[in-house]
Amino acid sequence: MSTLEIRDLHVSVATEDGPKEILKGVDLTVKSGETHAIMGPNGSGKSTLAYSIAGHPKYQVTSGTVTLDGVDVLEMSVDERARAGVFLAMQYPVEIPGVSVANFLRAAKTAVDGEAPPLRTWIKDVNGALDRMTLDKTFAQRSVNEGFSGGEKKRHEIAQLELLNPKFAVLDETDSGLDIDALRIVSEGVNRFSEQGDRGVLLITHYTRILRYIKPDYVHVFVGGRVAEVGGSELAEELEANGYDKYTKAAV
Amino acid sequence: MTAPTTADPALSTPVSGAVETRVVSHLHPEGSYDPADHEVPKGLEEIWRFTPLKRLRDLHKDAPLDGHDYEVDLDVAPEVQAGSVDIDDPARGTSTYVPVDRISARAWEASDRLFKVTVPAEAVASQPTWVRFRGNGAEKAGAGHVVITAEPFSKATVVIDYVGSATWAENVEIVLGDGAQLTVVAVQDWDDDAVHVSHHHAHVGRDASLKHVLVSFGGDLVRINASVEYAGTGGNVDMLGLYFADAGQHLEHRLFVDHNNPKGRSRVEYKGALQGKDAHTVWIGDVLIRKEGVGIDTYESNDNLVLTDGARADSVPNLEIETGEIEGAGHASTTGRFDDQHLFYLQSRGIPEVEARRLVVHGFFNDVIRRTGVPEIQARLLETVEAELAKHVGVAQSIASEA
Ligand SMILES: Nc1ncnc2c1ncn2[C@@H]1O[C@H](COP(=O)(O)OP(=O)(O)OP(=O)(O)O)[C@@H](O)[C@H]1O
Ligand SMILES: [Mg+2]
Numbered sequence: 104m105s106t107l108e109i110r111d112l113h114v115s116v117a118t119e120d121g122p123k124e125i126l127k128g129v130d131l132t133v134k135s136g137e138t139h140a141i142m143g144p145n146g147s148g149k150s151t152l153a154y155s156i157a158g159h160p161k162y163q164v165t166s167g168t169v170t171l172d173g174v175d176v177l178e179m180s181v182d183e184r185a186r187a188g189v190f191l192a193m194q195y196p197v198e199i200p201g202v203s204v205a206n207f208l209r210a211a212k213t214a215v216d217g218e219a220p221p222l223r224t225w226i227k228d229v230n231g232a233l234d235r236m237t238l239d240k241t242f243a244q245r246s247v248n249e250g251f252s253g254g255e256k257k258r259h260e261i262a263q264l265e266l267l268n269p270k271f272a273v274l275d276e277t278d279s280g281l282d283i284d285a286l287r288i289v290s291e292g293v294n295r296f297s298e299q300g301d302r303g304v305l306l307i308t309h310y311t312r313i314l315r316y317i318k319p320d321y322v323h324v325f326v327g328g329r330v331a332e333v334g335g336s337e338l339a340e341e342l343e344a345n346g347y348d349k350y351t352k353a354a355v
Numbered sequence: 356m357t358a359p360t361t362a363d364p365a366l367s368t369p370v371s372g373a374v375e376t377r378v379v380s381h382l383h384p385e386g387s388y389d390p391a392d393h394e395v396p397k398g399l400e401e402i403w404r405f406t407p408l409k410r411l412r413d414l415h416k417d418a419p420l421d422g423h424d425y426e427v428d429l430d431v432a433p434e435v436q437a438g439s440v441d442i443d444d445p446a447r448g449t450s451t452y453v454p455v456d457r458i459s460a461r462a463w464e465a466s467d468r469l470f471k472v473t474v475p476a477e478a479v480a481s482q483p484t485w486v487r488f489r490g491n492g493a494e495k496a497g498a499g500h501v502v503i504t505a506e507p508f509s510k511a512t513v514v515i516d517y518v519g520s521a522t523w524a525e526n527v528e529i530v531l532g533d534g535a536q537l538t539v540v541a542v543q544d545w546d547d548d549a550v551h552v553s554h555h556h557a558h559v560g561r562d563a564s565l566k567h568v569l570v571s572f573g574g575d576l577v578r579i580n581a582s583v584e585y586a587g588t589g590g591n592v593d594m595l596g597l598y599f600a601d602a603g604q605h606l607e608h609r610l611f612v613d614h615n616n617p618k619g620r621s622r623v624e625y626k627g628a629l630q631g632k633d634a635h636t637v638w639i640g641d642v643l644i645r646k647e648g649v650g651i652d653t654y655e656s657n658d659n660l661v662l663t664d665g666a667r668a669d670s671v672p673n674l675e676i677e678t679g680e681i682e683g684a685g686h687a688s689t690t691g692r693f694d695d696q697h698l699f700y701l702q703s704r705g706i707p708e709v710e711a712r713r714l715v716v717h718g719f720f721n722d723v724i725r726r727t728g729v730p731e732i733q734a735r736l737l738e739t740v741e742a743e744l745a746k747h748v749g750v751a752q753s754i755a756s757e758a
């Protein structure tokens with residue numbers, strides 16, 4: 104049983120006109136076994152939250168805390184956070200020329216487990232994870248994300264989620280850019296992950312359609328750099344019907 | 356084999372016409388065998404301006420080139436002949452090369468033996484031919500002359516491996532008969548004190564295919580010119596290079612592709628990494644497309660990855676086009692640092708920073724290493740990249756380079 108806790112988190116980015124505050128006091132607690140959806144309009148700071156949890160150097164935490172089972176996550180380097188059990192599926196996965204998916208996955212698995220995976224089962228695991236994401240075997244030999252379609256990049260993120268099996272998964276708009284088949288495949292991957300029972304999911308999305316496949320325990324409406332309202336899955340239905348207007352007006 | 360298309364008027368152009376064989380670019384002065392015809396460089400000349408002359412040990416002036424303190428080890432494919440022959444051997448000069456700078460002319464004059472590698476017509480070598488040159492001291496400068504000939508329709512790979520310590524000036528002539536397929540790899544894996552100035556010149560026969568690979572890791576100063584011209588139509592040239600400069604090292608590669616015949620193809624791809632204070636690399640990529648070069652296709656690229664502060668990469672591509680009737684011509688040159696986004700992505704998967712940097716550097720070199728196509732060289736290059744990385748980026752559990 105683990106807890107990822109975010110308290111009064113303030114985050115800025117550097118701009119030409121000095122630092123600009125994007126997160127303005129985020130409070131959020133995710134326990135293992137729970138799935139939280141974060142829904143919010145463009146520019147509300149969802150990706151900023153995701154990157155700040157993962158430790159992207161562009162984002163400056165000015166105050167507040169992020170802890171994993173009481174341990175300060177903000178003190179950790181990016182790779183330490185991942186090894187502590189936090190995984191970020193990125194909205195825009197990065198292309199890395201010349202680094203094969205196979206080598207990358209093995210390096211990552213070795214790092215998070217603290218030992219190299221047994222060769223024979225590992226190849227099977229990789230092929231299985233790719234196959235469940237309908238990525239054929241040849242992807243293992245390609246450079247990481249290079250020339251992948253938008254949908255393939257997202258499926259590759261979820262294949263990594265399965266192989267690395269972290270405690271908490273932050274999924275930043277993993278649904279965007281997916282056609283309906285891919286959306287179902289990706290959702291099934293996320294559901295397999297959470298059905299283990301002791302994993303937490305922070306599902307960031309802009310649209311409600313993925314919530315037809317992934318049932319959140321909590322829905323957070325994210326506006327203007329903070330959580331404006333928390334509810335159950337019924338809140339998602341209300342957002343579907345009425346949009347964010349009510350909240351964006353209130354935030355101004 | 357492509358049949359001669361006599362309908363093509365370009366093919367009837369005499370290629371030996373004295374006027375048009377003159378190199379017009381200011382970067383390529385007219386050649387001469389006589390050192391006296393080449394003024395002692397002062398450092399401001401276009402072809403010398405990047406080179407630290409003080410570290411040339413007077414190779415560019417009048418340092419005697421009579422040192423013989425070296426050994427040569429051979430591992431020759433059974434189909435290939437290789438060995439030292441008299442300097443007056445008729446093979447000398449068959450690449451049509453005429454020295455273009457003072458060191459090259461001095462090496463031409465001073466060499467007293469010719470190292471000759473010959474792949475007989477239609478022979479297909481069953482293994483690479485290795486020439487290992489070991490210098491045993493840098494005090495006395497020496498000069499060498501190598502001629503590698505792939506006779507018509509032969510196929511072979513020749514690797515020259517430079518190790519040890521030397522002050523070495525040389526000319527390497529590479530001659531491909533019609534339809535020959537030759538890979539030449541020169542690995543500059545010198546000790547820290549070596550100074551090596553070399554000029555490779557290739558003469559590529561009709562429909563012949565040359566893969567020319569320069570790999571420079573070691574040495575205090577390495578400066579290699581590599582020039583290519585075509586003896587007939589349809590020649591195909593790949594020039595690949597890989598270099599890794601450490602603190603204080605000067606590694607300079609100057610390429611010149613002379614598209615003096617129709618329908619030729621050239622691809623130049625050089626990749627280099629630099630680390631440490633005053634690591635300096637120079638890449639000059641000159642491509643000349645003469646009026647005769649109709650229908651040619653050329654692309655050259657150079658990418659540099661600067662791993663630490665205090666290192667400097669100069670990269671100058673230069674394309675001169677005298678005919679518009681070509682298939683394609685392009686060039687690209689990049690010099691960058693580690694991409695933060697790459698590192699972030701890898702680290703966000705738990706991969707420690709040192710290991711992430713290793714992966715990115717291996718990734719940077721991977722493609723060009725793969726393209727060398729010589730398995731023994733590929734393995735060696737991966738190891739060398741690893742060893743270079745260990746010096747600065749740090750040692751990490753080696754998990755990336757295993758297959
Ligand atoms: N370098 C920067 N300079 C100025 N503003 C920035 C910078 N980086 C991010 N921002 C702003 O921060 C805000 C939050 O961006 P973020 O990417 O977190 O939004 P989001 O909620 O993920 O949006 P989307 O739904 O489009 O993915 C945006 O208004 C964005 O323009
Ligand atoms: Mg976003």
